[in-house]
Amino acid sequence: MSKENELLKVPHKILEETYKAGMEADEKDRSGTFYHVDQSTIYSKVNELFQGKIEIMDTKAALQKYSWLGDYMWKLVDKNKDEFTRRVAEDWSGGYFMRIMPGAEITFPLQSCLLITQKNLEQRVHNIILAEEGSKAHIITSCVQHSSVPKASHLGVSEIYVKKGATLNFTMVHQWSENTFVRPRSAAEIGDRAAFVSNYVCMNPVKDVQMYPAAFCNGTDSTVSFNSILYGKRNSLLDIGSKAVLTGKGSKAEMISRAIAREGSKMIIRGLIEGSSADCRGHLECRGLLIDEEAFLQSIPELIARKKGVEITHEAAVGKISEKEITYLMTRKLSRDQAVSLIIRGFMDVSILGLPEALNAEIKRIVEASAEAS
Amino acid sequence: MNILAVKGLSVKVEGKLILKDITFSLKSQENHILFGPNGSGKTTLISALMGLPSYEVVSGKIFFMDTDITNKSVEERAQLGMVVSFQNPPEITGVKLADLLKLCLGKSPVEGFSGEEKALIDAFRLTEFLDRDINVGFSGGERKRSEILQLIFLKPKLLLLDEPDSGVDVESLRLIAGEIQRYVEHSGSSALIITHKGDIMDYVKAKYGCILLNGQFHCFTHPARIYEDIKKLGYEECVACRVRTTEGWKFEQGK
Numbered sequence: 001m002s003k004e005n006e007l008l009k010v011p012h013k014i015l016e017e018t019y020k021a022g023m024e025a026d027e028k029d030r031s032g033t034f035y036h037v038d039q040s041t042i043y044s045k046v047n048e049l050f051q052g053k054i055e056i057m058d059t060k061a062a063l064q065k066y067s068w069l070g071d072y073m074w075k076l077v078d079k080n081k082d083e084f085t086r087r088v089a090e091d092w093s094g095g096y097f098m099r100i101m102p103g104a105e106i107t108f109p110l111q112s113c114l115l116i117t118q119k120n121l122e123q124r125v126h127n128i129i130l131a132e133e134g135s136k137a138h139i140i141t142s143c144v145q146h147s148s149v150p151k152a153s154h155l156g157v158s159e160i161y162v163k164k165g166a167t168l169n170f171t172m173v174h175q176w177s178e179n180t181f182v183r184p185r186s187a188a189e190i191g192d193r194a195a196f197v198s199n200y201v202c203m204n205p206v207k208d209v210q211m212y213p214a215a216f217c218n219g220t221d222s223t224v225s226f227n228s229i230l231y232g233k234r235n236s237l238l239d240i241g242s243k244a245v246l247t248g249k250g251s252k253a254e255m256i257s258r259a260i261a262r263e264g265s266k267m268i269i270r271g272l273i274e275g276s277s278a279d280c281r282g283h284l285e286c287r288g289l290l291i292d293e294e295a296f297l298q299s300i301p302e303l304i305a306r307k308k309g310v311e312i313t314h315e316a317a318v319g320k321i322s323e324k325e326i327t328y329l330m331t332r333k334l335s336r337d338q339a340v341s342l343i344i345r346g347f348m349d350v351s352i353l354g355l356p357e358a359l360n361a362e363i364k365r366i367v368e369a370s371a372e373a374s
Numbered sequence: 375m376n377i378l379a380v381k382g383l384s385v386k387v388e389g390k391l392i393l394k395d396i397t398f399s400l401k402s403q404e405n406h407i408l409f410g411p412n413g414s415g416k417t418t419l420i421s422a423l424m425g426l427p428s429y430e431v432v433s434g435k436i437f438f439m440d441t442d443i444t445n446k447s448v449e450e451r452a453q454l455g456m457v458v459s460f461q462n463p464p465e466i467t468g469v470k471l472a473d474l475l476k477l478c479l480g481k482s483p484v485e486g487f488s489g490e491e492k493a494l495i496d497a498f499r500l501t502e503f504l505d506r507d508i509n510v511g512f513s514g515g516e517r518k519r520s521e522i523l524q525l526i527f528l529k530p531k532l533l534l535l536d537e538p539d540s541g542v543d544v545e546s547l548r549l550i551a552g553e554i555q556r557y558v559e560h561s562g563s564s565a566l567i568i569t570h571k572g573d574i575m576d577y578v579k580a581k582y583g584c585i586l587l588n589g590q591f592h593c594f595t596h597p598a599r600i601y602e603d604i605k606k607l608g609y610e611e612c613v614a615c616r617v618r619t620t621e622g623w624k625f626e627q628g629k
Contacts, residue, residue, distance in 0.1 A: 322464065329474075330448040330449045331458050332474065333453055333478070336449070346466055346473075
């Protein structure tokens with residue numbers, strides 16, 4: 001379902017904003033590309049090098065193609081979880097369906113973009129990712145509201161299946177606007193010896209985001225990592241959590257968050273690790289920096305043990321930027337502003353995301369651009 | 375010629391008077407050794423000279439190359455050519471040693487190191503630390519080596535070194551002290567080195583030494599003599615003789 005001409009109809013200045021959020025214009029460095037603009041999927045294409053190894057298409061089209069896909073819909077996310085899931089269930093405009101074929105190793109990242117260009121739109125999508133047995137892939141998904149749009153909302157349901165022996169690194173970059181209301185509802189199921197890395201990067205102001213993706217580590221030796229780099233500014237409200245349920249034997253969860261709050265933003269960073277098998281392990285780390293006193297930062301870690309031998313730990317630290325660190329850097333000829341900016345950039349260390357070289361450079365550029373603009 | 379002159383300096387830390395009316399000067403192109411027991415105010419002295427916050431100058435003046443820097447910021451002092459090594463440098467998450475070394479050299483993050491710079495990083499045995507977060511998980515010796523290398527890369531005119539020899543093994547001491555000596559000699563700069571031990575004098579050539587005790591300076595003379603007397607008599611006895619307060623360095627200052 002390749003609709004190249006449709007993509008050409010999107011004004012260049014709108015596409016440019018998606019490039020700033022991680023989309024790559026030159027598709028030769030990507031294994032596949034997907035664009036859902038407002039209420040329709042306008043582009044989905046697999047790089048010919050990866051034909052037969054991956055599939056990318058609109059979820060509605062995929063449902064027509066595969067009768068079995070219905071079994072994966074609303075299985076991990078409860079349709080009646082809240083008003084937002086109910087609204088998506090009632091009426092939705094599609095979303096991305098990505099499938100990495102069994103044993104396929106996808107060396108270039110898959111990219112997808114969910115874009116809002118119409119004002120007052122409530123974009124409702126339902127995404128499904130199937131990482132088949134033994135597959136390996138990186139996905140980057142950029143969610144963008146064009147800067148000219150005064151007000152909009154995005155409701156997105158995502159269900160991700162990482163099957164036996166598969167490895168999936170999923171990175172979501174949010175680049176909404178100061179008037180976007182955002183409610184992602186995501187969950188993942190991780191099979192035997194499978195690994196799922198879920199990265200979330202939000203560097204731009206947003207009106208209100210609340211999300212609490214869940215990972216169910218049902219498989220033996222399954223692992224999940226949730227990493228987030230969050231920069232709250234200009235009255236953004238970010239309530240960001242993640243939940244890992246460890247039921248598989250030897251399953252592991254790790255959560256790392258770096259949050260910076262300033263300019264009246266309010267940030268709540270939650271994390272819950274529930275150990276339900278005797279030899280599971282979990283660690284949660286949250287570090288928050290408060291740049292000024294108009295902002296608010298709260299860390300809420302929750303650890304639950306249901307079996308003997310569960311080992312789950314956490315460390316959390318929130319506070320003002322360290323004067324000692326600033327002074328130290330000033331003795332190295334930096335001005336105070338340069339020192340603060342270096343500490344902020346270092347604090348939002350993208351190496352926690354475990355990305356391949358190409359994506360690492362891309363995400364680093366996004367993070368540093370926002371840190372510079374502060 | 376003096377590179378630094380301190381006149382009647384009194385410094386408070388958290389409301390407590392630590393340095394009391396200190397007057398001394400540091401010579402151009404010379405190393406100076408400052409001895410003193412724990413808690414005598416040595417770290418306060420170099421912190422106040424560098425202008426670090428929470429060291430409050432209540433009276434007196436500091437002149438660096440004849441410029442009054444008493445009210446200048448840390449950054450301004452660094453720009454003028456003063457640098458300080460920290461005994462306990464902070465760990466800064468995500469800021470790599472390589473980034474900091476490039477900043478010290480005045481390079482942008484994307485620039486590489488020159489062959490000469492690489493050789494020096496290697497000599498300091500820090501090559502494999504370049505991609506590590508600054509001071510995170512560094513041993514005592516690694517921190518010292520990283521501190522001194524940063525200072526040398528800053529190309530300063532005056533190095534204020536807070537116990538560069540504490541907690542380092544013999545080999546690292548020889549390396550650190552040897553490189554300090556080499557830098558001072560080649561660049562024509564000066565250093566003020568705080569130490570508890572005399573070992574560093576095996577590698578650093580210094581004619582000027584003194585003692586800081588209870589917030590005041592004593593015994594301006596050759597550091598080897600001071601060290602011998604401290605070992606024999608202890609600090610209190612050593613300064614009690616008062617003989618050397620009119621000798622050498624002090625005498626020159628009086629002029």
